[in-house]
Amino acid sequence: xxxxxxxxxxxxxxxxxxxxxxxxxxxxxxxxxxxxxxxxxxxxxxxxxxxxxxxxxxxxxxxxxxxxxxxxxxxxxxxxxxxxxxxxxxxxxxxxxxxxxxxxxxxxxxxxxxxxxxxxxxxxxxxxxxxxxxxxxxxxxxxxxxxxxxxxxxxxxxxxxxxxxxxxxxxxxxxxxxxxxxxxxxxxxxxxxxxxxxxxxxxxxxxxxxxxxxxxxxxxxxxxxxxxxxxxxxxxxxxxxxxxxxxxxxxxxxxxxxxxxxxxxxxxxxxxxxxxxxxxxxxxxxxxxxxxxxxxxxxxxxxxxxxxxxxxxxxxxxxxxxxxxxxxxxxxxxxxxxxxxxxxxxxxxxxxxxxxxxxxxxxxxxxxxxxxxxxxxxxxxxxxxxxxxxxxxxxxxxxxxxxxxxxxxxxxxxxxxxxxxxxxxxxxxxxxxxxxxxxxxxxxxxxxxxxxxxxxxxxxxxxxxxxxxxxxxxxxxxxxxxxxxxxxxxxxxxxxxxxxxxxxxxxxxxxxxxxxxxxxxxxxxxxxxxxxxxxxxxxxxxxxxxxxxxxxxxxxxxxxxxxx
Amino acid sequence: xxxxxxxxxxxxxxxxxxxxxxxxxxxxxxxxxxxxxxxxxxxxxxxxxxxxxxxxxxxxxxxxxxxxxxxxxxxxxxxxxxxxxxxxxxxxxxxxxxxxxxxxxxxxxxxxxxxxxxxxxxxxxxxxxxxxxxxxxxxxxxxxxxxxxxxxxxxxxxxxxxxxxxxxxxxxxxxxxxxxxxxxxxxxxxxxxxxxxxxxxxxxxxxxxxxxxxxxxxxxxxxxxxxxxxxxxxxxxxxxxxxxxxxxxxxxxxxxxxxxxxxxxxxxxxxxxxxxxxxxxxxx
Numbered sequence: 001x002x003x004x005x006x007x008x009x010x011x012x013x014x015x016x017x018x019x020x021x022x023x024x025x026x027x028x029x030x031x032x033x034x035x036x037x038x039x040x041x042x043x044x045x046x047x048x049x050x051x052x053x054x055x056x057x058x059x060x061x062x063x064x065x066x067x068x069x070x071x072x073x074x075x076x077x078x079x080x081x082x083x084x085x086x087x088x089x090x091x092x093x094x095x096x097x098x099x100x101x102x103x104x105x106x107x108x109x110x111x112x113x114x115x116x117x118x119x120x121x122x123x124x125x126x127x128x129x130x131x132x133x134x135x136x137x138x139x140x141x142x143x144x145x146x147x148x149x150x151x152x153x154x155x156x157x158x159x160x161x162x163x164x165x166x167x168x169x170x171x172x173x174x175x176x177x178x179x180x181x182x183x184x185x186x187x188x189x190x191x192x193x194x195x196x197x198x199x200x201x202x203x204x205x206x207x208x209x210x211x212x213x214x215x216x217x218x219x220x221x222x223x224x225x226x227x228x229x230x231x232x233x234x235x236x237x238x239x240x241x242x243x244x245x246x247x248x249x250x251x252x253x254x255x256x257x258x259x260x261x262x263x264x265x266x267x268x269x270x271x272x273x274x275x276x277x278x279x280x281x282x283x284x285x286x287x288x289x290x291x292x293x294x295x296x297x298x299x300x301x302x303x304x305x306x307x308x309x310x311x312x313x314x315x316x317x318x319x320x321x322x323x324x325x326x327x328x329x330x331x332x333x334x335x336x337x338x339x340x341x342x343x344x345x346x347x348x349x350x351x352x353x354x355x356x357x358x359x360x361x362x363x364x365x366x367x368x369x370x371x372x373x374x375x376x377x378x379x380x381x382x383x384x385x386x387x388x389x390x391x392x393x394x395x396x397x398x399x400x401x402x403x404x405x406x407x408x409x410x411x412x413x414x415x416x417x418x419x420x421x422x423x424x425x426x427x428x429x430x431x432x433x434x435x436x437x438x439x440x441x442x443x444x445x446x447x448x449x450x451x452x453x454x455x456x457x458x459x460x461x462x463x464x465x466x467x468x469x470x471x472x473x474x475x476x477x478x479x480x481x482x483x484x485x486x487x488x489x490x491x492x493x494x495x496x497x498x499x500x501x502x503x504x505x506x507x508x509x510x511x512x513x514x515x516x517x518x519x520x521x522x523x524x525x526x527x528x529x530x531x532x533x534x535x536x537x538x539x540x541x542x543x544x545x546x547x548x549x550x551x552x553x554x555x556x557x558x559x560x561x562x563x564x
Numbered sequence: 565x566x567x568x569x570x571x572x573x574x575x576x577x578x579x580x581x582x583x584x585x586x587x588x589x590x591x592x593x594x595x596x597x598x599x600x601x602x603x604x605x606x607x608x609x610x611x612x613x614x615x616x617x618x619x620x621x622x623x624x625x626x627x628x629x630x631x632x633x634x635x636x637x638x639x640x641x642x643x644x645x646x647x648x649x650x651x652x653x654x655x656x657x658x659x660x661x662x663x664x665x666x667x668x669x670x671x672x673x674x675x676x677x678x679x680x681x682x683x684x685x686x687x688x689x690x691x692x693x694x695x696x697x698x699x700x701x702x703x704x705x706x707x708x709x710x711x712x713x714x715x716x717x718x719x720x721x722x723x724x725x726x727x728x729x730x731x732x733x734x735x736x737x738x739x740x741x742x743x744x745x746x747x748x749x750x751x752x753x754x755x756x757x758x759x760x761x762x763x764x765x766x767x768x769x770x771x772x773x774x775x776x777x778x779x780x781x782x783x784x785x786x787x788x789x790x791x792x793x794x795x796x797x798x799x800x801x802x803x804x805x806x807x808x809x810x811x812x813x814x815x816x817x818x819x820x821x822x823x824x825x826x827x828x829x830x831x832x833x834x835x836x837x838x839x840x841x842x843x844x845x846x847x848x
Contacts, residue, residue, distance in 0.1 A: 079792070561627065
């Protein structure tokens with residue numbers, strides 16, 4: 001019986017032997033480490049810094065727009081800040097936050113001792129950091145100001161003469177290469193290093209989403225690298241890919257950019273779906289509803305995500321046939337997305353739902369994302385899009401999706417896996433306060449922006465005159481400061497927990513996946529022995545196994561709430 | 565605070581897009597409302613089920629979770645259901661598309677007389693179709709940070725920011741840009757179309773004659789550039805002013821005359837300057 005639990009027959013990945021404790025502790029270890037957990041923590045810490053910077057930029061935007069005819073920011077400064085906000089949140093926060101969580105969790109979840117290429121992994125992190133520094137270095141002279149999608153000709157030398165645009169290009173190259181190498185690493189790890197018995201049908205759903213995220217990165221970010229190189233050549237070496245005066249095409253940039261840009265949306269959001277799919281079953285004390293459908297929907301969304309890019313360009317000169325194609329594809333992608341939402345609800349149904357902070361962030365995220373999905377249907381209908389595109393309706397829509405799913409899932413993941421990473425619990429009281437502030441603040445900020453857009457307010461304007469828009473914008477600004485307060489509460493909770501949080505133990509939630517099999521925080525090389533995996537929920541099997549072997553009833557009963 | 569929240573409830577743009585200045589804007593609004601009603605049902609249904617599950621099945625001591633892994637029939641059912649809803653929206657979009665995309669014939673002729681309207685079926689076309697009967701084409705050109713309009717006719721009349729058109733007349737717009745990408749948008753007159761340098765984009769509108777309030781000479785529709793076009797993007801306004809045909813003709817003639825006078829004046833001044841210079845040179 002016990003021999004089956006600990007299978008030793010399979011060759012294990014040999015991690016670098018460590019004999020000198022100075023190399024694994026101490027501050028220098030952070031510069032030299034190739035441990036996936038340390039790299040994961042470095043990713044997450046760096047993300048937090050950029051998230052705060054991007055958040056401050058958001059607050060500056062909201063403060064400027066709080067009242068009509070505000071003169072807090074000059075038009076130049078305003079354009080720089082909106083560019084930095086979008087670029088930061090997308091390239092330096094949401095993409096790398098999943099790289100951070102995946103780095104930490106992926107080997108643990110599949111029962112591996114590290115990623116396939118640990119040194120390459122370290123290099124990925126450092127390139128990400130320096131990419132971010134390249135962008136923020138431009139703060140010292142002149143930041144880019146052509147928006148996060150840098151439409152040509154505005155981003156060409158004639159119209160954006162400063163070197164900020166070059167900083168933006170270098171940032172895209174460095175972080176893009178970081179993501180591509182990271183993605184290769186994740187793919188190699190997932191394909192080759194799963195625990196014995198963990199077939200494709202027993203892989204945790206977060207791992208599924210990271211696998212698909214990685215494949216999407218390889219398709220989308222390589223394409224973007226080529227695109228921004230063309231911009232770099234146009235700006236500095238006299239080529240004319242995008243300059244109409246030299247026979248180039250301004251629309252080419254838009255097609256190439258959104259060919260990256262839409263898969264990018266799913267790069268941001270699929271791992272968030274993975275987080276929901278991991279956390280909901282744990283706190284509903286029920287298996288995930290429709291595992292295969294969720295995994296298949298992930299693959300479906302990724303594939304269709306590559307065929308919808310021109311719905312960002314419905315107002316450009318295009319024929320009706322093209323418009324109709326992209327409308328229909330955008331509709332079709334709503335189906336697998338809807339399937340996921342239904343499956344999550346069905347997972348809660350007839351469960352015993354524990355209202356932990358992590359679960360509340362998940363449910364709040366799903367509720368918010370649903371709204372974003374539904375406004376997406378309006379935008380997919382291209383004649384309606386002609387009214388709504390480039391207005392605050394779109395701003396509201398993509399914050400409901402990107403913030404609603406990704407940022408809520410980020411915090412859910414933080415509350416759920418923090419005990420594993422640090423060995424300490426985060427305060428549930430602080431967590432729930434943070435959640436309430438975040439949820440109310442978010443909807444106060446963005447719900448009313450739909451109305452601003454419907455009544456004709458374009459995005460990216462630095463000022464407006466007294467009108468209907470005044471009230472909408474004022475409400476939105478108050479909401480944004482509530483979000484900031486929520487972030488402050490969460491950060492304070494994190495700092496407090498580091499020193500004083502309750503000791504977590506290996507499996508505080510009585511969760512389902514293998515990362516809870518090791519101590520918290522896990523030692524270098526993760527596992528002494530890797531158990532054989534028999535289902536999607538190996539920890540349930542292990543607990544049952546222990547019960548049978550020791551013949552003593554465990555205090556926690558599977559399928560029942562964990563009463564604390 | 566309550567007053568602050570109640571104030572926008574009376575405004576039109578709270579839930580629905582602007583309309584009222586042109587048939588295509590009205591059709592977009594109709595299509596929007598149809599999707600809105602459907603979306604409202606889906607939204608309420610999904611959110612209510614989610615919240616119900618969250619509250620109804622909240623953990624309690626002694627309660628055990630049902631260990632269900634899935635239900636194939638149910639899952640196939642909601643997948644097919646989602647498809648059906650989208651097919652329904654697709655169907656409606658294509659029904660309304662012609663009204664939005666294809667310019668309707670003018671309600672008046674070149675002299676401002678009413679013309680008889682026929683109820684004809686229109687289909688979406690790849691490119692903008694040409695309406696039956698009279699219409700007028702205005703070239704809209706976006707530049708940092710102003711809109712320029714070229715009117716039809718021999719005089720090559722150009723105006724900036726304010727576009728003046730006769731009400732009832734179908735106006736076709738050829739939208740271009742000189743420098744960077746702009747986006748032409750007057751919310752009440754229909755959707756927006758990007759002005760991309762090197763390309764010509766198409767849009768149309770037809771202001772209903774009764775849009776001009778009684779006792780007044782004109783109706784004004786406001787908008788502004790919708791695509792980030794540089795530092796002064798927020799101040800790139802566009803206005804469309806609708807006048808009755810007679811007033812429009814008078815405005816047009818006056819404008820052409822003003823320009824001719826201005827041109828003559830400039831020519832005269834230049835002549836004077838040259839003459840003065842020559843006489844000064846001659847006197848030396």
